[in-house]
Amino acid sequence: xxxxxxxxxxxxxxxxxxxxxxxxxxxxxxxxxxxxxxxxxxxxxxxxxxxxxxxxxxxxxxxxxxxxxxxxxxxxxxxxxxxxxxxxxxxxxxxxxxxxxxxxxxxxxxxxxxxxxxxxxxxxxxxxxxxxxxxxxxxxxxxxxxxxxxxxxxxxxxxxxxxxxxxxxxxxxxxxxxxxxxxxxxxxxxxxxxxxxxxxxxxxxxxxxxxxxxxxxxxxxxxxxxxxxxxxxxxxxxxxxxxxxxxxxxxxxxxxxxxxxxxxxxxxxxxxxxxxxxxxxxxxxxxxxxxxxxxxxxxxxxxxxxxxxxxxxxxxxxxxxxxxxxxxxxxxxxxxxxxxxxxxxxxxxxxxxxxxxxxxxxxxxxxxxxxxxxxxxxxxxxxxxxxxxxxxxxxxxxxxxxxxxxxxxxxxxx
Numbered sequence: 001x002x003x004x005x006x007x008x009x010x011x012x013x014x015x016x017x018x019x020x021x022x023x024x025x026x027x028x029x030x031x032x033x034x035x036x037x038x039x040x041x042x043x044x045x046x047x048x049x050x051x052x053x054x055x056x057x058x059x060x061x062x063x064x065x066x067x068x069x070x071x072x073x074x075x076x077x078x079x080x081x082x083x084x085x086x087x088x089x090x091x092x093x094x095x096x097x098x099x100x101x102x103x104x105x106x107x108x109x110x111x112x113x114x115x116x117x118x119x120x121x122x123x124x125x126x127x128x129x130x131x132x133x134x135x136x137x138x139x140x141x142x143x144x145x146x147x148x149x150x151x152x153x154x155x156x157x158x159x160x161x162x163x164x165x166x167x168x169x170x171x172x173x174x175x176x177x178x179x180x181x182x183x184x185x186x187x188x189x190x191x192x193x194x195x196x197x198x199x200x201x202x203x204x205x206x207x208x209x210x211x212x213x214x215x216x217x218x219x220x221x222x223x224x225x226x227x228x229x230x231x232x233x234x235x236x237x238x239x240x241x242x243x244x245x246x247x248x249x250x251x252x253x254x255x256x257x258x259x260x261x262x263x264x265x266x267x268x269x270x271x272x273x274x275x276x277x278x279x280x281x282x283x284x285x286x287x288x289x290x291x292x293x294x295x296x297x298x299x300x301x302x303x304x305x306x307x308x309x310x311x312x313x314x315x316x317x318x319x320x321x322x323x324x325x326x327x328x329x330x331x332x333x334x335x336x337x338x339x340x341x342x343x344x345x346x347x348x349x350x351x352x353x354x355x356x357x358x359x360x361x362x363x364x365x366x367x368x369x370x371x372x373x374x375x376x377x378x379x380x381x382x383x384x385x386x387x388x389x390x391x392x393x394x395x396x397x398x399x400x401x402x403x404x405x406x407x408x409x410x411x412x413x414x
Contacts, residue, residue, distance in 0.1 A: 023411065024053045024113050026106065028130065029121040030098050031147070033064040034076055038328070039147070039209040040121055044074050046400040047407065053113070057105050059098070077105045095126055102130045110134070117141040117411060120179075123150045125171035128178045135178060141410045144179035146189055147209075152321040157241055173197065181410040183207040183403060186347050188324035205406040208351075209328045211335045213395045215299060218337030218387055219307045230263045231373050234309035234338070236302060237329045239272035242322060244315035244343075246274070246281055247362060251315065253285040254366040261370070267305050269294045306336050310379060311372050314342040315365075326351055335390045339382035341368045351394065355386035 025047055027040060034056045035041035048054045060067065060078035069076050079101035082094045109115065118140055120127040134140040151168040155161055176182065176197030182204045184190050193204045239245045248268070255261045268291055282288040294305060306312060312333035316322045326347045333340050340356035342348050343365070349358060357372065359365035372379050 022051065022053050023116045024055070025117050025119065025407075026055045026057065026109055026115045027119045027121065027145075028057045028102055028106070028127055030059060030081070030102070030127065031121070031123055032058070033061050033078060034058040035071060036064060037121075038211070040145075042212065042396055042400075043119070043145070043207075043403060045072060046396075046403055048072065048074050050404055052407075055109050055115075057102055057109075075109075077109065079105060095124055099126060099129055102127065106130055106134065110138075114138075115140055117143060117407070119143040119145050120175070121145040121147055122175070123148050123153065125150050125168060125175045128171070128175040132178055142179045143406065143410050144175055144182045145207075146182055146184040146193060149189065149192065149321060149324065152324075153242070156319050156321040181205065181406050183406050185209055186324070186326045187350065188347055192324075203409065205402050205409075207399050207403045207406065208326065208394055209331065210390065210394050210396045210399050211332050213335055213390060213397065216303060216332055216335035218383070219303065230265055231311075232265050232267055232309045233369065234267045234269070234306045234312040234333075235315070235329075236269045236306065236312070236332060237314070237327070238270055239274040239278055241274065242316065243272070243274075244317040245278050247317055247365075248313065248315040249278060249281045249285055249287065250362050251313075251365050251369070252282075252287045252290060254362055255369065256287055256290050257285070259366065259370070264290065264369075264373070266291045267294060267309060268292065269297060269302055269305055271296050302332075303336065306333070306338060309338060311369060312336075312338040312340050313365075313369070314340065314348065316343060316345065316348070318343050318345060318360075323347065330356070331390070331394060334386035335395070337383040337387040339372055339379045339386070341365060341372065352386070353389065355382050355389060 027044055029037055029040045031037065034044070037058065040056070044054045044056055055075040055077065057077050057079070059081035064078065067078050079098070082097050115134065118131045118134060120131055120142065131140070131142055135142055151165050151172060154164045154168055176193060176199055180203070182193045182199055184193055184204060184206055185208055186206060190204050190206050193199045194201055235248055237243055252266055255264055279293070282291055297305070314327050314330050316327055323346045330340060330342065330348055330352055334352060334355050340352055342356055342358060344358040344360055348356070357368040359368050
């Protein structure tokens, strides 16, 4: 680590060096490793294909353990990350360690080549502490990629507005303040940037977390001969505190135990901190034989598994955080031409529209599933509409153009 001492002081020398005509972009993300973070990877790839030089800082894990590698001409720098357990103390360990690592790596990257713009991705909202110095001393432009409403996330976690909620509100405001432009995932988040963040409307751009439609394409139903006469329902996503997978277990119990729907099976793709709890709950409710837990799999495996499904579901519970957030899984279901059932969430409804049915309770959710199982023409029409909406409005081929517009705006104002 001694080689990093004095790096920040030496960066001034970069200001007098010959400017590379190719703009250099650095993306910092702490929540997930790259390229596993699909949104960040697609942003980086789009920028690289548009002629920018792109570097990325992200955490590493057992699946993405290399400290440095180059993929598709994108330089990826990874640092170790202490994974918090959700307690105040664990966050007080995780965030400072990550911020120090991100600052050292940013200095290292800047020493190799001047950085023209840094994109910071939340959560958390404390990464402004890393980039503020580069904006102050070197006039580096900043874009805030607003993935989550972190204050509301903490409020949802702890069911109250405690210390972390108010710290998160301060950090969120300072992040908006340091940013020259904001890219955000939906209209509700855009309104937050304009009102709570006091950003000018022309500096806030909606870039949805949409899949690549060349990869996520509808395929003929892959249901095996042995599955004929049975129905498959798919779920894709992280099993965390906000995702409502425990509600999915209750819905399955409602269908197969209470309503005796013995020809319904569920494919559950993904993992996360609540995975052991979900397995235990499935066993406790005596429904595990109706569920195929697949864990985390590749994109192609996701496409093949969901290709076997008649319906896909999102069980994110109704609360303020989920109500104003867009769930990536819903857009991925739509890209694959699948009808969706979800709870009645504002942004979920805004994204899916007629591609989904919207439930108000566990019992109503089961009703909606049963309705679709009985009406194959309705399922087919919803799936066709879903894919059409992705192609005409929500797909990455549309979002990438907005991303490049945001970058042009931020860099042209420098």
